[in-house]
Amino acid sequence: MxxxxxxxxxxxxxxxxxxxxxxxxxxxxxxxxxxxxxxxxxxxxxxxxxxxxxxxxxxxxxxxxxxxxxFVDAHVHYPQTAIIASWGKRLIDWLNSYTFPEEMKFGDPAYAAEVAGRYLELTLANGTTTVCSYCTIHPESVDAFFAAAQTRGQRVVAGKTCMDRNAPEGLQDTAQTAFDQSAALIERWHGVDRLEYAITPRFSPTSTPEQLEAMGALWRAHPECLMQTHLSEQLDEIDWVKSLFPNARDYLDTYEMFGLLGAKGVYGHAIHLEERERHRLREFGAALVHCPTSNTFIGSGLFDMGGLMAEGHRIGLATDTGGGSSFSMLRTMAAAYEVGQLRGRPLHGAELLWLATQGSARALRIEDKVGxxxxxxxxxxxxxxxxxxxxxxxxxxxxxxxxxxxxxxxxxxxxxxxxxxxxxxxxxxx
Incomplete structure (x- = not known):
């Protein structure tokens, strides 16, 4: 003992x-x-x-x-470890130029294992003990990440990223394979040691309505899991979403109409929210994750921490590596302070440390375990x-x-x- x-x-x-x-x-x-x-x-x-x-x-x-x-990092992409701090693109160009070519490599279990181990060592060196990560469409990428965390005894959350359109052919699954592979990964990993699974449609532009419907059905079948995705990161992204879903009331509705809005939903970025979206997210008790180094690095905008906290939202903090420019939650807290200054609501040191620990743990519904x-x-x-x-x-x-x-x-x-x-x-x- x-x-x-x-x-x-x-x-x-x-x-x-x-x-x-x-x-x-x-x-x-x-x-x-x-x-x-x-x-x-x-x-x-x-x-x-x-x-x-x-x-x-x-x-x-x-x-x-x-x-x-x-530290608890509530929104990361471990497969983007090697492309962190890549120059000069906004969201959609950044995905096409850097992210998607790198993620193509993660069907190779050896490569996925090497990057997963490197990522966890980099974050541990920065004081981060828990992360919530997107993997790639490859089940091998999920296996590699959970195995690396299990070896280190860490509490982590992760899931297979699901995409069936607007991505390279080699990075697309289907509604059915996304459901089947995610269900098999939940069975294999969720609740094993300190590991938890998150159902992970990347964002609505890369999923057809059929896939989003399948992900909603999967979440209903596994309400014990988190569901993570992206929301309202950039204005041109929002315009793209509206063109793809002309019947949706707003960006959030592209999830809500398929059963992907809930208390265990974790929505990254959430910068440019409309009033209905703010109301519905708060009503459901869903979590928003502030990614300040990413939001400034790729020019997304300034998160309304003061206003959203005053409304009673559940908010975490994250590096969003590799869209974010640092593996460090200290650097992320510094960026959150700077964004707060630009929004007229600077954050106190106690607020910053809380966001990076208990706030993020609350966002991931694990505040009874860590944070x-x-x-x-x-x-x-x-x-x-x-x-x-x-x-x-x-x-x-x-x-x-x-x-x-x-x-x-x-x-x-x-x-x-x-x-x-x-x-x-x-x-x-x-």
Missing amino acids: RKDIILCGHVLSFLASPFDREDPKDAAQLHEAVLLRAGRVVELGSRAAMEKLAPKAEVVDHGQKLIMAG NLAAGLEADIVVLDLASTPAIAQRVAQVDDLWEAVFATVMMGDDRAVAQVYVAGEPVQH
């Missing part, structure tokens, strides 16, 4: 959403130590109290470092050095409280700030 571990430092947990508090800091609580046992959090409190609870525990003192839940440090949750943890570079250290020397130090790392930090990562209570070599 694994030995109890006590981690000491500035241990951060959230009591509530900072967006629901007048002062965002009031939603967070700091402790001296956290006790881990058998891959879970047992208790948080003073070091003395934790040592009294577990007198034989191994004590790991992280000094002045910040100990918090591992916070609280008794009973799985012990996925990142330890952040809040003075990881000379530039950050000199700034931190001037601050008056921990949140100012946190903000400096959010804005200027990278993988050098990640001092240690724990997956299910086990330290990851870093």
Whole structure:
């Protein structure tokens, strides 16, 4: 049996959403130590109290470092790992020039396995312990990703991307094969160890009405699964959707009419929403995922975090690699702050950390498992050095409280700030 571990430092947990508090800091609580046992959090409190609870525990003192839940990246494309930061295209051209040619390679199990392993190592090095990924149309790409995560003991969500039009012939399935292959993958992987399946129509322009109907039927047959897709990312994309679905009331309706709107729906981007869409998404309790580095990199627009949060939407945060330009959730939080400034609603450091952990876990409906440090949750943890570079250290020397130090790392930090990562209570070599 694994030995109890006590981690000491500035241990951060959230009591509530900072967006629901007048002062965002009031939603967070700091402790001296956290006790881990058998891959879970047992208790948080003073070091003395934790040592009294577990007198034989191994004590790991992280000094002045910040100990918090591992980052949860709620919208990624692991097959795009090798094409991250490709120059100069907007969404549809970017897909045709970079994404689709790369995704063609993932019918090769060896290539898929190599990229899956590389992707998870890159994200773990950046403190990300859980991701929700699109794979390719190839079942081999799903098998490779789940196997790589299983080897590392990670909690991940993923699914076979389904497309039967407006994509290269080698990247198209059919309504029937999309249903059959996705159903077989659900049977093989969903609920195994820490793995969960997401039904994954890429977006309505690459699925015929027949395929979207099949995906809706699959979701009704497997309501335990998430359903992930894209929504209202760019204005020219929305025009394209309207031309393909002339009878739809709006972009969201291209999903809603086929049974692809629900509480366990996860909709990436959601920048240019109409009033009806905002109302229906909130009514169903669906999740929206903000992808700020991607939205600025390919010129999509500015997500309305302040307005959507005020309306009561469920919102997560994501890198959207490789449309996003970084594997780092720190860089993603910095971009979310900048987008907020441009929208007139800058985000506090507590709000940014919450979005990157509990907010994303809530979006994926796994907040009862990960995304916070609280008794009973799985012990996925990142330890952040809040003075990881000379530039950050000199700034931190001037601050008056921990949140100012946190903000400096959010804005200027990278993988050098990640001092240690724990997956299910086990330290990851870093």
